[in-house]
Amino acid sequence: MKANLIHGEWVTGTRAVANINPSDTRDVIGDYAQADAAAASAAVAAAAQAFPAWSMSGPQQRFDVLDKVGTELLARAAELGDLLAREEGKTLPEAIGEVTRAGQIFKFFAGEALRQRGDLLASVRPGISVEITREPLGVITIITPWNFPIAIPAWKIAPALAYGNCVVFKPAELVPGSAWALAEVLSRSGLPPGVFNLVMGTGAEIGPALVDDPLVTGLSFTGSVATGRRLAASCATRGAKFQLEMGGKNPLIVLDDADLDVAVNCAVQGAFFSTGQRCTASSRFIVTDGIHDRFVSALVQRMKSLKVGDARQAGIDIGPVVDARQLAIDLEYIQSAQAEGATLAQGGEHHATDAQGQPGFFLTPALFTNTHNGMRISREEVFGPVANVIKVRDFDEAIAVANDTPFGLSSGICTTSLRHATRFKRLAQAGMVMVNAPTAGADFHVPFGGRKGSSMGAREQGTYASEFYTTVKTAYTAA
Ligand SMILES: NC(=O)C1=CN([C@@H]2O[C@H](COP(=O)(O)OP(=O)(O)OC[C@H]3O[C@@H](n4cnc5c(N)ncnc54)[C@H](OP(=O)(O)O)[C@@H]3O)[C@@H](O)[C@H]2O)C=CC1
Numbered sequence: 001m002k003a004n005l006i007h008g009e010w011v012t013g014t015r016a017v018a019n020i021n022p023s024d025t026r027d028v029i030g031d032y033a034q035a036d037a038a039a040a041s042a043a044v045a046a047a048a049q050a051f052p053a054w055s056m057s058g059p060q061q062r063f064d065v066l067d068k069v070g071t072e073l074l075a076r077a078a079e080l081g082d083l084l085a086r087e088e089g090k091t092l093p094e095a096i097g098e099v100t101r102a103g104q105i106f107k108f109f110a111g112e113a114l115r116q117r118g119d120l121l122a123s124v125r126p127g128i129s130v131e132i133t134r135e136p137l138g139v140i141t142i143i144t145p146w147n148f149p150i151a152i153p154a155w156k157i158a159p160a161l162a163y164g165n166c167v168v169f170k171p172a173e174l175v176p177g178s179a180w181a182l183a184e185v186l187s188r189s190g191l192p193p194g195v196f197n198l199v200m201g202t203g204a205e206i207g208p209a210l211v212d213d214p215l216v217t218g219l220s221f222t223g224s225v226a227t228g229r230r231l232a233a234s235c236a237t238r239g240a241k242f243q244l245e246m247g248g249k250n251p252l253i254v255l256d257d258a259d260l261d262v263a264v265n266c267a268v269q270g271a272f273f274s275t276g277q278r279c280t281a282s283s284r285f286i287v288t289d290g291i292h293d294r295f296v297s298a299l300v301q302r303m304k305s306l307k308v309g310d311a312r313q314a315g316i317d318i319g320p321v322v323d324a325r326q327l328a329i330d331l332e333y334i335q336s337a338q339a340e341g342a343t344l345a346q347g348g349e350h351h352a353t354d355a356q357g358q359p360g361f362f363l364t365p366a367l368f369t370n371t372h373n374g375m376r377i378s379r380e381e382v383f384g385p386v387a388n389v390i391k392v393r394d395f396d397e398a399i400a401v402a403n404d405t406p407f408g409l410s411s412g413i414c415t416t417s418l419r420h421a422t423r424f425k426r427l428a429q430a431g432m433v434m435v436n437a438p439t440a441g442a443d444f445h446v447p448f449g450g451r452k453g454s455s456m457g458a459r460e461q462g463t464y465a466s467e468f469y470t471t472v473k474t475a476y477t478a479a
């Protein structure tokens with residue numbers, strides 16, 4: 001059984017869950033210990049105990065730890081990518097890419113540990129100087145989803161440690177393998193005991209111990225809107241800092257002047273790669289009259305060529321849905337769209353086995369046409385390989401429809417017009433805007449996050465991460 005890491009010790013506890021491969025449900029990847037509330041509290045206490053010393057650690061020590069982790073992740077990208085594809089179901093190239101991204105993130109924040117900045121100002125009063133510095137928050141609880149089992153933990157854990165915080169990390173129940181592997185690398189990185197702790201267990205059982213404990217000074221969460229808002233309310237009640245990344249209903253606008261190949265590529269990659277299980281996935285294609293029919297027909301042709309199957313098999317474009325529960329959600333949205341009058345132009349078929357007869361959660365990417373923005377399929381996040389086309393007259397209607405959503409994470413446009421691209425970048429109500437590029441697939445060194453219902457709190461990633469993981473101190477010194 002793979003154990004939890006608490007105060008530098010591997011702790012098994014009494015219960016374990018099996019990690020199942022969604023491409024072949026007969027394949028049990030391993031058994032992973034389940035922490036209970038007492039173990040979660042012990043992890044928080046360990047982090048609090050380790051904080052005073054770690055908060056005073058020097059930049060070289062932090063650099064060395066984070067750089068070592070980054071180096072190992074990059075060296076083991078193929079092996080850890082295979083584990084990630086096996087437990088989560090994204091294709092092997094995508095999974096190896098994700099591990100590589102995690103390694104790059106650790107390297108980036110190793111550099112950040114060396115670049116701790118501050119300001120020195122003259123006071124408005126004579127003989128006094130003013131220094132402005134940033135200090136770590138304290139104990140950070142990190143709660144992550146299943147869809148990016150190593151990159152999202154990396155982009156929370158690396159900055160937390162770089163800026164001098166201690167961490168209690170709770171991964172999603174469905175993907176303990178990548179989380180455990182990352183924790184194991186961190187456990188050999190030179191971190192003092194308690195600075196980083198791993199607790200695997202269900203949100204329902206250990207969530208309160210991880211979020212409501214007064215020793216926890218900050219929560220960084222990625223997952224569903226419902227859970228995020230609930231946890232944020234708990235944090236707000238006791239004055240803890242929080243940062244939430246939640247859903248999206250990301251539009252991709254395709255204008256008459258778009259390059260058709262570029263538009264189809266953006267649509268396929270953005271909506272269906274990683275089985276559409278991305279908060280940045282394009283799920284609404286907003287297409288002007290003049291290109292609508294050509295776009296739909298080229299997209300359907302391209303979708304027919306996509307191979308759905310075992311995530312680790314060469315040549316597969318789309319891996320399985322992560323589990324039976326998410327598959328049921330996807331199928332329910334497909335039915336509901338049809339019931340609302342949308343036309344299923346392509347896909348949406350569930351296969352209980354792949355071409356080799358392996359039992360798994362396979363779903364062919366689904367495209368709906370004849371939809372409008374008021375339909376449920378246009379308003380709610382599906383989190384699967386399901387997208388719909390909304391026909392509009394012109395740029396102005398396209399941008400109005402794109403912005404008419406409770407979410408605001410990522411927004412894209414395909415156009416060859418500089419004027420439209422420029423206006424779009426200004427008018428799109430989203431944290432990330434993409435021109436002739438898929439709505440999904442963000443860089444690791446620049447801010448990531450959204451507006452409206454998609455995000456709350458400071459941005460993640462890049463140098464902007466310091467906003468969440470530090471607090472500002474203003475020091476006055478009289479000569
Ligand atoms: N924006 C994004 O990247 C993601 C969005 N989603 C959206 O959410 C939907 C449901 O997915 P789901 O995995 O259930 O998302 P959740 O929001 O339930 O899970 C995200 C994380 O929060 C944890 N969690 C759940 N309840 C609590 C709690 N009370 N206290 C502390 N932690 C908690 C989960 O743990 P556990 O696994 O143990 O439940 C998991 O680690 C998807 O269909 C999708 O729409 C999902 C994943 C990622």
Ligand SMILES: O=C(O)CCC(=O)C(=O)O
Nearest residue numbers: 277278279280440441442
């Ligand atoms: O699109 C990406 O690169 C990241 C997406 C993401 O973080 C998510 O879907 O949760």
